[in-house]
Amino acid sequence: MLLQRAFGRAIAFLQRDARHFQVLFLAGFLLYGILALGWDAEWPRYAILIGTALSVQSLFIRWKGVAWSSLKSALITGLGMSLLLKAGSPWTLALGAAVAISSKFLVRWDGKHIFNPGNLGIAAAVLFTGDAWVSPGQWGSGAMLVFLVGAAGGMVVLRVGRIDTSIAFLGTFALLELLRTVLYLGWGMDVWLHRLMNGSLLLFTFFMITDPMTTPRSQAARIYWSMGVALLAFMLSWKYWINAAPIWALLIFCAINPVLDHFRKGAAFQWTATPPTITPLRTN
Amino acid sequence: MTMRYLFLFLVALLAQRSSAFCGFYVARADATLFNDRSEVILVRDGQRTIVTMSNDFQGDVKDFAMVVPVPVVLRQQDIRIVDRRVFGMLDAYSSPRLVEYHDENPCYPQVLYDSVQEESLMRVPTANASRMKAEAKDLGVTIEAQYAVGEYDILILSATESTGLKQWLIQNGYRIPDTAHEVLDPYIRSNLKFFVVKVDVSRLQLTGSNLLRPIQIRYDSHKFMLPIRLGMANSKGSQDMVVYAFTRTGRVECVNYRTVKVPTDRNIPLFVKQKFGPFYKDLFARAHRREGRNVVFLEYAWNVTPSFGGMKCDPCVGPPPMPREFAEAGVDWGGQNGGGGQVFFTRLHVRYGREKFPQDLVFQVTPNTEHFQARYVLTNPATGDLSCASGQDYLEELYYRRHRELEELQALTGWDITKRQGYLKEVGDRLPAERRNSLPEWNLPLGPNDGGGTGPGTPGTQWPLALGTLLFVLLLLYRLRNAVAHR
Numbered sequence: 001m002l003l004q005r006a007f008g009r010a011i012a013f014l015q016r017d018a019r020h021f022q023v024l025f026l027a028g029f030l031l032y033g034i035l036a037l038g039w040d041a042e043w044p045r046y047a048i049l050i051g052t053a054l055s056v057q058s059l060f061i062r063w064k065g066v067a068w069s070s071l072k073s074a075l076i077t078g079l080g081m082s083l084l085l086k087a088g089s090p091w092t093l094a095l096g097a098a099v100a101i102s103s104k105f106l107v108r109w110d111g112k113h114i115f116n117p118g119n120l121g122i123a124a125a126v127l128f129t130g131d132a133w134v135s136p137g138q139w140g141s142g143a144m145l146v147f148l149v150g151a152a153g154g155m156v157v158l159r160v161g162r163i164d165t166s167i168a169f170l171g172t173f174a175l176l177e178l179l180r181t182v183l184y185l186g187w188g189m190d191v192w193l194h195r196l197m198n199g200s201l202l203l204f205t206f207f208m209i210t211d212p213m214t215t216p217r218s219q220a221a222r223i224y225w226s227m228g229v230a231l232l233a234f235m236l237s238w239k240y241w242i243n244a245a246p247i248w249a250l251l252i253f254c255a256i257n258p259v260l261d262h263f264r265k266g267a268a269f270q271w272t273a274t275p276p277t278i279t280p281l282r283t284n
Numbered sequence: 285m286t287m288r289y290l291f292l293f294l295v296a297l298l299a300q301r302s303s304a305f306c307g308f309y310v311a312r313a314d315a316t317l318f319n320d321r322s323e324v325i326l327v328r329d330g331q332r333t334i335v336t337m338s339n340d341f342q343g344d345v346k347d348f349a350m351v352v353p354v355p356v357v358l359r360q361q362d363i364r365i366v367d368r369r370v371f372g373m374l375d376a377y378s379s380p381r382l383v384e385y386h387d388e389n390p391c392y393p394q395v396l397y398d399s400v401q402e403e404s405l406m407r408v409p410t411a412n413a414s415r416m417k418a419e420a421k422d423l424g425v426t427i428e429a430q431y432a433v434g435e436y437d438i439l440i441l442s443a444t445e446s447t448g449l450k451q452w453l454i455q456n457g458y459r460i461p462d463t464a465h466e467v468l469d470p471y472i473r474s475n476l477k478f479f480v481v482k483v484d485v486s487r488l489q490l491t492g493s494n495l496l497r498p499i500q501i502r503y504d505s506h507k508f509m510l511p512i513r514l515g516m517a518n519s520k521g522s523q524d525m526v527v528y529a530f531t532r533t534g535r536v537e538c539v540n541y542r543t544v545k546v547p548t549d550r551n552i553p554l555f556v557k558q559k560f561g562p563f564y565k566d567l568f569a570r571a572h573r574r575e576g577r578n579v580v581f582l583e584y585a586w587n588v589t590p591s592f593g594g595m596k597c598d599p600c601v602g603p604p605p606m607p608r609e610f611a612e613a614g615v616d617w618g619g620q621n622g623g624g625g626q627v628f629f630t631r632l633h634v635r636y637g638r639e640k641f642p643q644d645l646v647f648q649v650t651p652n653t654e655h656f657q658a659r660y661v662l663t664n665p666a667t668g669d670l671s672c673a674s675g676q677d678y679l680e681e682l683y684y685r686r687h688r689e690l691e692e693l694q695a696l697t698g699w700d701i702t703k704r705q706g707y708l709k710e711v712g713d714r715l716p717a718e719r720r721n722s723l724p725e726w727n728l729p730l731g732p733n734d735g736g737g738t739g740p741g742t743p744g745t746q747w748p749l750a751l752g753t754l755l756f757v758l759l760l761l762y763r764l765r766n767a768v769a770h771r
Contacts, residue, residue, distance in 0.1 A: 007762060038544070088534075088651055130533075133650040140542040142576055154759070186469040190642040194540070241506040243539045243648050 019072040021154055022207060026079035029203075032143065033083070039138070048090050050078035052097035060105045073117075074101055080118040080207055084200060084247075085125060087132040096125030096132065104213075109258040116214040116254055123251050134244040139199025147199065151206035162210050168223040170196075170205045172230035173246075180238060204246045216260045225260060229253045321524035322515075323371050325500075327614040328508055328531050328649050334614030336500040338371045345483045345496060349458045353476040353514060355505040357428045357440050365434035365497045370612045374528045376602030378584035378631040380546065380658035382560045419455065423448030428477060434497060435488035441478040445469070449478070457482070467513040476511075500614055509646040512636055522577075522637035529630040530615045535652040536630040538580040540643050543632070545582045546571055546658045547696060553689045553707055554662050563660075566697035568633070578640040584631035585656040592626070605629075628653060665711075676715060683711045683723060 014021045030046065033039040057074035060066065077100050087093050100121025104113040107120075125132035139147075155163045174196055181192045209215070209226060216222045229249045236245035325336035341348045420427050424444035431438045443449035446468035453460045458480065471478075483496060491497070515523065529536035537543040547567065556563050571581065588605060605613075610627060617625045634645065665682055669675070686708055690701045712720050 007758070011759070011762060037542070086650075086652070088653060131651050133648070133652065135537060135539075135543075135650070137537065137539045137541050137543060140576065140578065142578075150755070185473045186466075188466070188642065194642045198540070239506075241508065241646075243646075 017069075017072065018212075019076055022076050023072065023079065025151060025154060026076065026083065026207060029147065030079060030082055033138070036143070037138070037140070044090065045086070045093060046082040048093045049081045049085065049097045050075065052094045053078035053081070053101050056098050056101040060101070064105060073104075076207070077101060077117045077121070080203070081121055083203055084118070084134050085122045085132060086135055087125060087129070089129075089131050092125050092129045092131045095129065096121040099124040110261060112213055114214065114254055114257060116208060116211050116250060119208055119247060119250050119254065122247055134200065134247065136198055136200040136243050141194055141197040144197035144199055144202060147202050148197075151202065155206065155210075162212050162215060162222070164219060165210050165215050165222055165226040166205050168226035169209050169230045170202075172227040173201075173234060176230065176234040180234075200244065201246060204250070209246075209250055214254050214257065216257060218261075221260045221263075225253060225257075321526065323375070323526045324510065324528070325370070325374065325613045326510075326527055326529045326536070326647070327616075328529070328536065328647075329617060331504045331506060332502065333505060333508060334500060334502040334616075336366055336370070336498050336614060338368065338498050339496040341496050345485060345488055345494070348481075348483045348496065350479075350481040351453065351458060351460075351514065352479040352481075352501075353471045353511045354440075354479045354501065354503060355476055355507050356503045357442070357477050358479065358501055358503060359429070360431045360433070362502045363431060363433050363438060364500050365436070366500050366612050366614075368495065368497050370609055371498065371528075373602065373605060373609055374613065374629075374631075375526070377600070377605060378528065378586075378629065378657075380564050380583055380660070382557065382660050382662065384557070384662040384664065416456070420452055423452045425449050425452045432484065432487070433499070435483055435491055436496075436499060437482045437484050439480045441480060443468075443472050443478070446472060453480070464514070467511075467516075471511065471514070502614065508648065509644050511644045512641060513644055516636070516638045516641070522635050524633065524635050526583075527630075527632040527634070528613070529632065529647070530610070530613065531628050531630070531649045532617065532625055533649055533651050533653075534628050535582075535585050535650050535654070536632065536647050537582075537650055537652070538632070538634075539646045539648050541634075541641070541645065542575070542579040543582055544571075544575055544579045545656060546633075548656070548658045549661065550692050550696060551661045551663060551685075551689050552693050552696070553686065553704070554664065555704070555707065556660070556693065557662055560660075563693075563697060564658075566699065568635075570696065570698055572635050576640070577635070577637070580632050580634045580645070582630070582656055583633050583658045584629065585652075585654065586629050587626065587653055587655070588629040589626045670714065676719065679711055679715055680719065680723070683708060683715075686711060 014024070034042070053074045054071060057071055061068055061070060078097060081097060081100065085093065085096055087096070098121075100117040103115050103120050104117050107114050122132070122134065126134070152163065152166065155166070177195055178192055181187050181195060182189060209229060216225050229246065232249035232252065233246040236242040236248060242248060322340075323338040325334075327334035337350075337352070339348075339350075417427050420441070425448055426442045427439055428442050429440040441449070441452075443452075446465040449468055449472065450460050450465055479501065481499065488494070488496070510525075510527070512525070527536075552563070568581070572579075590607060615627055617627075636645075663685075666678065670679055690704055690707065693699055694701045712723060715723075
């Protein structure tokens with residue numbers, strides 16, 4: 001009975017705020033990388049990314065008077081970047097994390113920020129320093145099915161996060177890949193699966209493109225928008241052999257978000273599970 | 285009689301003089317240890333790729349034939365023959381090394397070789413050219429270009445479908461496995477061309493050697509990959525490939541498979557010195573199994589720019605590559621004086637088979653300049669009279685150390701160390717009886733243990749799988765229960 005109550009409380013905790021699930025899941029995957037895949041000797045990198053993200057967020061909290069609970073968002077950004085971004089110099093990492101967090105406060109339109117913070121931070125580090133990179137192969141494909149089922153299953157079962165964007169993106173991407181890889185080029189299904197069971201792609205699918213603050217407000221717009229990201233990512237990867245194509249595709253699509261929101265108004269998102277009738281909170 | 289199908293794309297550069305190192309290099313595990321292996325030099329500079337394929341063909345050269353998918357129709361000036369010694373040189377410089385700690389100061393003679401002048405035997409074979417073209421056309425195969433380079437007759441083909449291409453290749457004496465169409469079709473659809481090579485025996489004789497020389501090709505393309513699937517069609521088991529990659533910026537890594545460092549900096553018993561080759565071979569096999577048989581191993585990564593001032597290697601296994609070797613390998617930004625830019629050298633070793641490597645290898649150049657080498661350490665004991673008190677303490681510590689070395693050896697290679705009690709005993713015997721008897725009774729984890737994970741899954745994937753599934757089921761049950769309760 002005790003166990004059951006503890007379990008019930010854990011579920012309630014996870015449902016109270018979608019970010020709780022995200023933090024746990026991302027931290028779990030980081031641990032998996034360190035323990036099972038041997039990403040040891042990378043602790044300083046994680047510390048810099050997460051530490052910078054939290055510090056910069058704290059500064060803005062003081063400055064803008066935002067709720068301290070918004071540190072959870074910064075933690076997610078830091079964790080997500082730890083899983084994706086690599087760099088030769090600690091300054092590059094700090095720059096990436098700082099750009100990511102400050103963009104939330106400085107690059108805004110119509111009451112919300114435009115760019116997905118982690119996405120922009122990675123892009124800035126790669127573009128501006130020439131010292132950063134993303135290693136799409138670092139996950140291997142072994143445990144990726146677990147990731148897929150865990151992330152999707154968790155979101156569905158706990159009813160947290162915007163899984164519609166994940167499904168629209170991954171579904172479209174998988175379909176395009178199927179058409180090209182298997183039906184057009186004639187590779188076997190194993191090639192198709194191997195292309196999809198990529199840690200960076202799945203991480204992007206469930207923890208980056210799902211960010212409710214930087215996706216269109218209306219559900220219909222959101223789904224078309226996600227499909228657009230998938231199409232662009234697909235084209236970049238096949239036409240130009242760009243390895244982290246979804247990252248660049250999302251960056252471009254975030255930029256056109258304000259236009260979409262202008263035409264399709266929807267309810268603004270709020271992180272915590274309070275009744276939807278209340279005025280939207282500032283949720284940086 | 286082996287037919288080699290290779291494919292390649294990528295990287296590049298220069299190395300340096302050995303400077304300070306504290307160990308003495310004693311042996312290396314070079315690429316020739318591995319059977320059924322191929323070696324490739326990849327130079328990648330922007331969109332340009334220069335691929336050099338080694339040729340260790342052992343049979344009658346008349347039987348030699350090679351088919352390599354390439355992204356563009358190569359021009360004659362894009363194809364050349366290079367000195368085969370470049371491979372030996374790069375291999376020697378970057379191979380896993382055994383280092384012996386010792387008082388002696390190592391010195392390495394700087395051995396340089398003269399690059400063989402490329403012969404300009406550019407006669408285009410025309411004997412059957414028109415007949416070949418007509419036949420090819422009927423089969424949907426187009427001969428895009430035809431060159432004679434050195435001892436090789438080279439054709440660049442494009443095709444509209446695999447059946448015709450396969451038939452054409454068979455008719456022209458290329459041995460194509462039955463399953464080749466599985467990969468030929470995707471390559472044709474991907475708009476790849478086929479670089480097909482045969483040997484002209486009369487021209488080979490002019491070179492004064494029976495050995496075939498490596499072929500180097502260069503082209504501009506977004507695609508930075510090695511089409512390994514065609515080679516798999518021909519081989520049942522797994523094959524080894526060593527890639528020597530050179531870039532301006534940093535390491536080359538694989539994008540669609542994990543790139544993993546081989547175990548390095550391990551202290552191992554002295555007796556491994558005599559069998560370092562087998563040691564590394566078994567270590568590699570074990571690491572390959574442990575990682576799930578689907579990774580690319582990093583064996584070496586170093587800034588080899590001639591002007592680079594830092595330590596070049598510790599220890600250096602061979603003379604560092606010089607500007608001339610870099611030029612031979614296709615690194616063309618160094619210049620003869622080596623002053624043209626940074627050269628970063630990455631050595632990758634992949635053991636691949638059809639089951640675990642569905643996709644061709646795709647690479648990327650990263651700005652990662654972290655150095656790495658595969659290095660194994662022997663430590664010679666002190667010699668002379670050790671009868672004083674601190675000498676006795678030293679011997680006891682030596683006993684423990686040797687035990688750790690044996691355990692390390694077993695963990696790395698799976699070797700049976702039960703037969704190696706003598707390695708401990710020779711130290712124990714030098715201690716007085718009362719001290720010897722107080723040493724713990726070692727029960728070496730004896731017997732070859734197979735902890736390398738031989739099943740389809742690896743320890744690395746099983747535990748998260750189990751944990752994830754368990755959590756998911758618990759969540760689902762909880763939800764269901766709640767749903768029923770609400771009703």
